[in-house]
Amino acid sequence: MTVDRKQIIDTMSKLQVRGNEDGLIPAFGVLVNQLPAGVWNNFADLLVNSVSADLVEPAELLLVNAAHECGYHTGYGIITSEEWKAGVRPLMDEPTPENVLHGAFAVFTAWGWGRTSIEELVPKEKMVVRAYDYYEADVVQQGSIARPAAYMIRGVSAAFMELAYGPAYPNGCRTYECVQTKGIECGDDYGEFVVTRAG
Amino acid sequence: MSQTKFEDPRHRFDRRSCRHTLDGTTAVLHCHHYATLYCQLADDAEFADGRALLRRSAELAFHPVLSKLLADRGLSELGDRIAAVEEYFRFCGLGRLRFEQLGPTSAVARMERSHVDEGWIKKWGNREKPVNFIGQGYLAAAIAAVHSLAPASFKVTETESIVAGAKSSRFHAVRA
Numbered sequence: 371m372t373v374d375r376k377q378i379i380d381t382m383s384k385l386q387v388r389g390n391e392d393g394l395i396p397a398f399g400v401l402v403n404q405l406p407a408g409v410w411n412n413f414a415d416l417l418v419n420s421v422s423a424d425l426v427e428p429a430e431l432l433l434v435n436a437a438h439e440c441g442y443h444t445g446y447g448i449i450t451s452e453e454w455k456a457g458v459r460p461l462m463d464e465p466t467p468e469n470v471l472h473g474a475f476a477v478f479t480a481w482g483w484g485r486t487s488i489e490e491l492v493p494k495e496k497m498v499v500r501a502y503d504y505y506e507a508d509v510v511q512q513g514s515i516a517r518p519a520a521y522m523i524r525g526v527s528a529a530f531m532e533l534a535y536g537p538a539y540p541n542g543c544r545t546y547e548c549v550q551t552k553g554i555e556c557g558d559d560y561g562e563f564v565v566t567r568a569g
Numbered sequence: 570m571s572q573t574k575f576e577d578p579r580h581r582f583d584r585r586s587c588r589h590t591l592d593g594t595t596a597v598l599h600c601h602h603y604a605t606l607y608c609q610l611a612d613d614a615e616f617a618d619g620r621a622l623l624r625r626s627a628e629l630a631f632h633p634v635l636s637k638l639l640a641d642r643g644l645s646e647l648g649d650r651i652a653a654v655e656e657y658f659r660f661c662g663l664g665r666l667r668f669e670q671l672g673p674t675s676a677v678a679r680m681e682r683s684h685v686d687e688g689w690i691k692k693w694g695n696r697e698k699p700v701n702f703i704g705q706g707y708l709a710a711a712i713a714a715v716h717s718l719a720p721a722s723f724k725v726t727e728t729e730s731i732v733a734g735a736k737s738s739r740f741h742a743v744r745a
Contacts, residue, residue: 408630
């Protein structure tokens with residue numbers, strides 16, 4: 371496996387991102403937006419803290435599902451885009467599923483979602499992702515919370531595994547699932563995300 | 570009208586944390602899938618008044634950003650302040666926004682292009698009711714910031730929507 375992660379992050383983080391004359395940012399086969407992280411964090415935090423105790427987990431799952439579906443479609447858009455072919459593909463030796471996964475998490479990092487890397491990978495079976503400095507941890511500014519809150523990383527990590535090992539797009543969504551086992555927002559040094567086949 | 574050319578927010582990518590900031594605030598790239606899925610989630614989450622939560626989330630996130638933008642650039646003329654919040658909307662990819670009228674207690678704005686509406690149509694097609702809760706929150710924040718008021722100073726209602734087939738979306742704001 372050879373993926374020049376550092377170079378991918380360097381290249382992809384430098385892409386000029388600003389709305390065109392119409393205020394739109396078409397790229398990677400999608401419309402991109404560049405918003406304060408607080409827009410997403412506020413909604414997730416307000417939602418899970420506004421519902422009764424019995425609805426907390428369902429609310430969390432709705433947030434994870436939104437990210438999961440987004441990660442599946444956007445992830446596919448990314449790895450089939452001209453930007454990927456020009457900026458990422460030349461930085462890996464072969465486009466194996468494992469290399470594509472490592473490349474996808476490098477792009478994930480470059481987009482500012484969190485400094486993520488794959489710590490363990492059993493092809494088709496299991497992936498463990500570690501994340502530092504991810505924006506979803508910003509919901510806690512002091513102290514810690516009992517339940518991890520990185521819903522976006524959970525959903526997107528499962529989606530990336532599906533794109534690497536699931537049935538061909540668009541038939542692979544929801545074939546993997548992810549649980550967050552550690553979180554900066556919970557007082558841990560980093561976030562940890564374990565992806566396995568959906569039960 | 571604006572006499573001052575809009576200066577883009579200062580972008581910085583921190584190589585250590587791999588975070589992007591715009592004028593010092595953490596910013597992230599997402600796409601229309603994520604934005605519309607959040608809007609759909611908010612629309613479905615009636616048990617928590619999800620639509621209001623997403624409007625409020627956007628307003629609370631944008632208000633300090635826009636207030637800082639106006640302060641840092643020293644914009645004191647009303648026309649310049651309005652132009653700056655219109656331009657910021659365009660800069661961050663949310664669409665093309667234009668105020669038709671703005672006064673101390675009310676405002677009307679048009680969105681001629683809309684990331685959320687066009688993203689929704691791309692993903693699911695048209696629908697009758699508005700979905701741009703992020704845009705509504707942005708406008709509430711923008712109008713308050715232009716007037717140097719606190720968040721929640723204006724209530725914004727979307728009266729026409731691109732997602733419902735209108736040529737542009739129209740928003741009516743009144744002082745809360």
